[in-house]
Amino acid sequence: MMTGRYxxxxxxxxxxxxxxxxxxxxxxxxxxxxxxxxxxxxxxQGIWSYATVxxxxxxxxxxxxxxxxxxxxxxxxxxxxxxxPDRPGxxxxxxxxxxxDRGEVLPDRRTSQIIDPPSGRLPLNAKGQKQVDKLREHRRxxxxxxxxxxxxxxxxxTYHGVPPVGTSYNNTYHILQTPxxxxxxVENIHxxxxxxxxxxxxxxxxxxxxxxxxxxxxxxxxxxxxxxxYSAKTELRFPSTPKTRAIERFTRVDENNLDYQFTIEDTxxxxxxxxxxxxxxxxxxxxxxxxxxxxGNYAMPNILAGEREGERATTEAAKRRSK
Numbered sequence: 001m002m003t004g005r006y007x008x009x010x011x012x013x014x015x016x017x018x019x020x021x022x023x024x025x026x027x028x029x030x031x032x033x034x035x036x037x038x039x040x041x042x043x044x045q046g047i048w049s050y051a052t053v054x055x056x057x058x059x060x061x062x063x064x065x066x067x068x069x070x071x072x073x074x075x076x077x078x079x080x081x082x083x084x085p086d087r088p089g090x091x092x093x094x095x096x097x098x099x100x101d102r103g104e105v106l107p108d109r110r111t112s113q114i115i116d117p118p119s120g121r122l123p124l125n126a127k128g129q130k131q132v133d134k135l136r137e138h139r140r141x142x143x144x145x146x147x148x149x150x151x152x153x154x155x156x157x158t159y160h161g162v163p164p165v166g167t168s169y170n171n172t173y174h175i176l177q178t179p180x181x182x183x184x185x186v187e188n189i190h191x192x193x194x195x196x197x198x199x200x201x202x203x204x205x206x207x208x209x210x211x212x213x214x215x216x217x218x219x220x221x222x223x224x225x226x227x228x229x230y231s232a233k234t235e236l237r238f239p240s241t242p243k244t245r246a247i248e249r250f251t252r253v254d255e256n257n258l259d260y261q262f263t264i265e266d267t268x269x270x271x272x273x274x275x276x277x278x279x280x281x282x283x284x285x286x287x288x289x290x291x292x293x294x295x296g297n298y299a300m301p302n303i304l305a306g307e308r309e310g311e312r313a314t315t316e317a318a319k320r321r322s323k
Contacts, residue, residue, distance in 0.1 A: 048172070066120065113278050125271045
């Protein structure tokens, strides 16, 4: 494990390297530009977005349709930019459109981020579907018995997870490199992934982490990252277990685009591995500010207090009806 002083040293070095001009080589106009670091590794450094309103899995109503029509793309993109309507009563709702960045439909108009299986759907087995249904029912019946019933995001622990699936905002990766590490600053809840690429083994599997334990290596111009050792408490943006294995692939295809893929393997809840593919465009003028997660400071006691008040009101109403 890294000490605080060592981690600070690593991140400081990464930040300096990230600001260093790096050489680029190219062959002909028909071949992609290959950007390299000063020590010769493919250069993935920069700020990249994984925001998209294309759903992770194909909506059931679209069945076997792999692509949106042009009109549907326009409609989906318009909804993503529209403000949220006012809610009745005292519920103020969530952030309005000023604060969100949901992205747009993927450039190739796919109806799902999942490319395999061809159905575009999560290949859950019976146990996996039962896990999903049980969690959904628990959250419906017990939305806030305690803080443990709230999500990791409500509790300011982590949210997008590893691998990331975008939400309504902060869908941004800032990648920095050294010869021994790749560091990924995740904008949402300011997680920092420190990924060794020097061949060291994974941690012992008795050490479990919210975002797992990542190790990387180069496969040509592609950074391959394997993540194991998820905690039983892990909450990804898709069903998972402590046995989940994630394989990410980062490939810089040109000056302003990364190709990003990840594959999930978990025979406990899936009938087969499944794969997501989506581009990650560079955001050269984007600034990542501190993600000050006030939800855990203020929202949590208010959520719990509101739930207790709701329970009190329900109990009193029941007493009045029984008289």
